[in-house]
Amino acid sequence: MKRRGFIAAAAATAAGGLALPARAQIFPGQQQYLPQLTIAVNVTLSGPLQKYGQEVVKGVQAAVDEQNRFNAPISHVWGLRSLDDRNDPALAGANANVAAADFNVIGMIGNLTGPMTLAALSRYANVGFAVIVPTVTADAVTKRGYHNVYRLPAKDSTAGRLFASAALEGKHGVNAVAVSFDGDYGSDVASGFVDRAKTEHRAAQALLFPLRSTDPAEAARTVLDRSPNYVFLAGKTAELGPIAQALRTAGYTGEFGASDGFYNSDTIATYAKTLDGGYIASPMPPIDRIPSAVQLVTDFEREVSQITTQSAFGYAAAQLLIAAAHRNNATTRQSLLFSLQSGGTFTTLVGQFAFNISGDPLIPNIYLYTVSGDGFKFARPAVRTGFVF
Numbered sequence: 001m002k003r004r005g006f007i008a009a010a011a012a013t014a015a016g017g018l019a020l021p022a023r024a025q026i027f028p029g030q031q032q033y034l035p036q037l038t039i040a041v042n043v044t045l046s047g048p049l050q051k052y053g054q055e056v057v058k059g060v061q062a063a064v065d066e067q068n069r070f071n072a073p074i075s076h077v078w079g080l081r082s083l084d085d086r087n088d089p090a091l092a093g094a095n096a097n098v099a100a101a102d103f104n105v106i107g108m109i110g111n112l113t114g115p116m117t118l119a120a121l122s123r124y125a126n127v128g129f130a131v132i133v134p135t136v137t138a139d140a141v142t143k144r145g146y147h148n149v150y151r152l153p154a155k156d157s158t159a160g161r162l163f164a165s166a167a168l169e170g171k172h173g174v175n176a177v178a179v180s181f182d183g184d185y186g187s188d189v190a191s192g193f194v195d196r197a198k199t200e201h202r203a204a205q206a207l208l209f210p211l212r213s214t215d216p217a218e219a220a221r222t223v224l225d226r227s228p229n230y231v232f233l234a235g236k237t238a239e240l241g242p243i244a245q246a247l248r249t250a251g252y253t254g255e256f257g258a259s260d261g262f263y264n265s266d267t268i269a270t271y272a273k274t275l276d277g278g279y280i281a282s283p284m285p286p287i288d289r290i291p292s293a294v295q296l297v298t299d300f301e302r303e304v305s306q307i308t309t310q311s312a313f314g315y316a317a318a319q320l321l322i323a324a325a326h327r328n329n330a331t332t333r334q335s336l337l338f339s340l341q342s343g344g345t346f347t348t349l350v351g352q353f354a355f356n357i358s359g360d361p362l363i364p365n366i367y368l369y370t371v372s373g374d375g376f377k378f379a380r381p382a383v384r385t386g387f388v389f
Helices: 050-070 089-100 114-127 156-167 187-199 216-224 237-249 265-271 291-304 309-327 333-341
Strands: 036-043 077-084 105-110 130-133 149-151 175-181 203-209 230-233 255-258 279-282 346-348 351-353 367-372 375-381
Touching (some): 036 050, 050 291, 105 309, 130 309, 156 230, 175 187, 230 237, 265 367, 309 333
Parallel strands (some): 036 105, 175 203, 255 279
Antiparallel strands (some): 346 351
């Protein structure tokens, strides 16, 4: 399966249909007649990608439940309305209009993949939604000039720069090659990596291979012709893993690093020996090392059993919308968007966020994990902010 955004973890149950009804939890002692403010979630909930979209919805629902349960709403309760874009660009855009027809919906979270997000951006803007992008890292999302879009993970080119700065720190005599394919993910990450490495006066170059016609052994020989001692795999496990293995077979003894397309169980199951000791990037912080989130994590795990990358970022996206609404007592789409546009920092499960004018984090971050046969082990954040210990 192609990487669609950033790496997910556990699967979830399937959900069909175009739109699922809004849902809010009312708890004992809470007045039943309180009006509801609704968060719409426009993600893929059917087909091959449904488990990832379901994880986002689970995260949003857990944040909504947390807010309703523990923050004793006086004037309103929070609800969720999930919309299935079916990984169809036309439907992704149309769902924005469906949500806009519900006057209780004041904010949007979406989409799951880059193409769906890009297809819906103009619709979100036209109907006045503030939209939080929880999973898509493609640079194009925040290059369109919309000022209602706020992305949580670092964009691809920034992630590449952050990785180069952190992973190559303290290394001398580096000759790095960043390898990527011309598919839907990787080339921007590789470009960012090379740009940052060169800025730090390191030898670095990028190699872009055609996805449809590349033989791993031939690609490995092309890489080795550059005599690298550090190879950065900017892409997905299924696509670049065979090249890494072919490099080892051909005699490469240097280090590997890899982008967040490798932060998954397939990497450990198939390429742990090949990549042993190398850094793998992920936007997902080690949530067991976040002092401010101990109680949130406990409550969240009670609802979802296992926290995944998708559910964690869905949870954080809902936290951000709720916090922005509370900050300025926003109860409409316009006032919620104004609250976000007014700036400030928001603390969520996966990080503290303030945004630039394009909608990207002012202080983006990624987290580096090392690979071993036992799994991924947290090594360090790219930017040390004190959020994790």
